[in-house]
Amino acid sequence: MRISVIGCGYLGAVHASCLAKMGHEVIGIDVDERKIAELSAGIAPFFEPGLPELLSEAIASGRLRFSTDMADAQGCTVHFVCVGTPQRKGEYAADLSYVNAAFAGLAEFLASGDIAVCKSTVPVGTAARISAELAVSAPGAALAWNPEFLREGHAVQDTIAPDRLVYGVPAGEAGQRAAAQLDEVYRAPLAAGTPRMIMDYATAELVKAAANSFLATKISFINAMAEVCEAAGADVTVLADAIGMDERIGRKFLNAGLGFGGGCLPKDIRAFMARAGELGADQALTFLKEVDSINMRRRTKVVELVKSACAALDPQSSGSLIGKRVTVLGAAFKPYSDDVRDSPALNVAAQLQLQGATVTVTDPEALENAAERFPTLTFEPDLDEALARAHVVVLLTEWPQYRALDPVSLGEKVNAKYLVDGRNILDAAAWRAAGWTYRGMGRP
Ligand code: UDX
Numbered sequence: 001m002r003i004s005v006i007g008c009g010y011l012g013a014v015h016a017s018c019l020a021k022m023g024h025e026v027i028g029i030d031v032d033e034r035k036i037a038e039l040s041a042g043i044a045p046f047f048e049p050g051l052p053e054l055l056s057e058a059i060a061s062g063r064l065r066f067s068t069d070m071a072d073a074q075g076c077t078v079h080f081v082c083v084g085t086p087q088r089k090g091e092y093a094a095d096l097s098y099v100n101a102a103f104a105g106l107a108e109f110l111a112s113g114d115i116a117v118c119k120s121t122v123p124v125g126t127a128a129r130i131s132a133e134l135a136v137s138a139p140g141a142a143l144a145w146n147p148e149f150l151r152e153g154h155a156v157q158d159t160i161a162p163d164r165l166v167y168g169v170p171a172g173e174a175g176q177r178a179a180a181q182l183d184e185v186y187r188a189p190l191a192a193g194t195p196r197m198i199m200d201y202a203t204a205e206l207v208k209a210a211a212n213s214f215l216a217t218k219i220s221f222i223n224a225m226a227e228v229c230e231a232a233g234a235d236v237t238v239l240a241d242a243i244g245m246d247e248r249i250g251r252k253f254l255n256a257g258l259g260f261g262g263g264c265l266p267k268d269i270r271a272f273m274a275r276a277g278e279l280g281a282d283q284a285l286t287f288l289k290e291v292d293s294i295n296m297r298r299r300t301k302v303v304e305l306v307k308s309a310c311a312a313l314d315p316q317s318s319g320s321l322i323g324k325r326v327t328v329l330g331a332a333f334k335p336y337s338d339d340v341r342d343s344p345a346l347n348v349a350a351q352l353q354l355q356g357a358t359v360t361v362t363d364p365e366a367l368e369n370a371a372e373r374f375p376t377l378t379f380e381p382d383l384d385e386a387l388a389r390a391h392v393v394v395l396l397t398e399w400p401q402y403r404a405l406d407p408v409s410l411g412e413k414v415n416a417k418y419l420v421d422g423r424n425i426l427d428a429a430a431w432r433a434a435g436w437t438y439r440g441m442g443r444p
Contacts, residue, residue, distance in 0.1 A: 001025070001184060004073035005080045006102045008035055008066065010155065010263070010339065011119060011148055012082030013044065014051060016066075018159040019080075020058035022188040028066045029073060039066045047338035047365045050156040074109040078185055081106070081118045082148075087267035094123055094271035103130050104137075112140025115178045119148040121208050121268055123275035127168060127201035144169050144178040145201050147208035152262065153336030162189060165196035168204025209275075212268040213288060218253040219260050220294040226256040226442025227297070236442030237424050256442045258348070258396055258422040259298040261333035263341035266292070298441065302348045302394065302422050303355070305439050309392045309418040312437070322356035325415065327390040330397020331363035331370040331379070338365040345396035346374055348422070352394075353377060362386035364399055390414045398423040407434035 001024045005016040008030040016028040030036050038045045042056040058064035065072075073079055083098035099120050106116060116134065118127065131143040145168030150158035167182050169175035179198050183190060190196060199207075226236040236256040244251025260266065269288045276285045306326060311319035333343040340346055346361070353359045353376065360378050361370060367379045380386035383401065387393060387410060395402050403425050411417050417436040419426070424440045431438040 001078055002076040003078045004029060004076040005082055006106060007081065007083035008039055009084060010046060010152055013039060014048060014155040014159055015080060015082055016064060017051060017054045017058050020064035021054055026064050027072050029070055031068060033068055036066045036068050048155050049336055054156060070105045071109060073106060077114050078181060079106055079114060079116045081120060083120055085120050085122055087270055092270035092274040107134060107137035110138035110141040114141045115144050115181050116141060117144045117146045119146055122205060123271060124202050124205040127205055131170060142174045142178045144182060145204040146182060147204060149211060152339055153334060162194055165194055166204050166207050167198045168201040169198060209268060209272045212265055213272055215253055216260055216265045216269050217291050220291040222254045222256045223259055223298050224294050229442040233444050235444060257424050258302060258344045259295040261342040261344040262339060266342045299344055299348050302420060303351050305420045306352060306392050306394060313391060313416050321352060324357050324391045325389055326352050326357045326359050326392045326394060327387050328359060328361040329395045329402045330399060331361050332366035332397050335397055335399045338369055340366050340369045340373055346370055348396055349377055350374055360386050364401060388413050391416045392418045394420045394422060396422045398425045407431045407436055411435055
């Protein structure tokens with residue numbers, strides 16, 4: 001099939017490359033000229049495992065091209081819209097300007113029988129509105145809503161072998177035709193046994209909002225338990241293992257620590273609350289406000305742990321951070337990504353700096369993006385250099401190289417052996433045996 005993908009960010013670039021791998025002829029379109037130049041040269045504009053190989057292979061096969069010109073979508077029969085829906089400044093609601101602009105630009109190139117398929121996360125009701133607009137601007141074309149569930153860092157695998165495919169389609173024959181076209185697009189994952197569900201637009205939009213809200217709630221639930229464990233002297237990691245063995249609960253997404261960040265979960269739960277408010281259903285989602293608050297409190301908790309480390313190191317200072325060297329391990333919002341959007345690690349680093357600490361941040365992939373967003377922080381790509389002479393080491397993103405740190409040799413480089421493990425990934429006993437004061441999250 002000939003397919004266009006509008007928007008070549010974390011979602012669109014991976015989607016376009018995977019569609020080409022599935023055998024389709026794909027054109028990726030984006031307004032960002034630099035991004036398109038890089039992608040055309042086979043260079044991934046962000047860090048995503050497996051994407052560079054996939055991209056070069058697809059470009060070499062001649063099945064994947066990129067362009068800044070929307071007119072190049074003409075001649076394709078399926079058009080995916082994969083643009084961002086960030087949080088509006090100073091509000092909870094989502095900013096739909098990129099989605100609106102993408103459909104407005106695409107409409108004039110849609111032929112009768114084409115389908116436009118949106119993958120972006122939007123407030124429920126958006127699809128019905130866009131469908132009505134397309135009925136005027138592109139009669140004969142149909143709209144489908146096909147939410148994306150990929151995780152950054154696993155995006156290629158999640159696209160090629162998703163847990164499920166969700167199609168939101170209009171009622172009647174137009175909907176059946178759209179579903180059949182999507183089945184053709186996803187022939188490979190469907191043949192491999194991927195389940196797919198067909199539903200109305202509103203349900204498809206809500207599936208995505210509900211899935212992300214559930215995941216955020218699961219993380220905040222275990223972080224709430226971490227708060228109680230801290231008060232009671234219990235260990236949340238053991239608690240998570242024990243409750244996670246109940247199949248109804250499951251162990252996944254029960255890692256207590258610094259909490260969730262990134263370009264999706266935080267803004268999606270806020271946009272969901274805003275939309276529910278517009279619909280008069282705000283009471284149904286007031287718990288998400290608490291999910292958000294628990295999540296933000298974890299960041300403050302890490303700052304408090306660093307302060308208590310400084311107070312222990314220098315009892316006269318009453319926890320002041322002035323003159324203390326703090327090394328932050330991790331800038332990305334999660335490992336295997338260079339994405340720093342709403343990164344809890346950078347938020348904590350900035351808070352520590354504001355309170356007077358001399359902060360050095362290191363990360364294997366995300367420093368360039370981090371420096372762009374937080375120009376006042378100090379960044380050091382070399383791990384040994386970043387750790388040298390630290391008074392407190394704070395682990396905030398669980399990159400494998402930080403798991404592998406040796407407490408004995410590291411102890412010789414730092415000024416004081418004080419470690420805050422914001423992701424509960426290190427072996428507390430081994431670090432303590434090497435003379436470190438180890439503080440985890442929700443652990444005694
Ligand atoms: C998320 C959803 O998982 C995905 O389905 C959706 O399409 C987009 O949003 P992503 O933002 O890439 O994906 O990352 P995810 O792996 O979900 O992690 C989100 C955040 O939660 C990260 O900051 C991570 O560190 C944190 N997290 C995750 C925890 O704090 N504890 C956990 O147990 C799991």
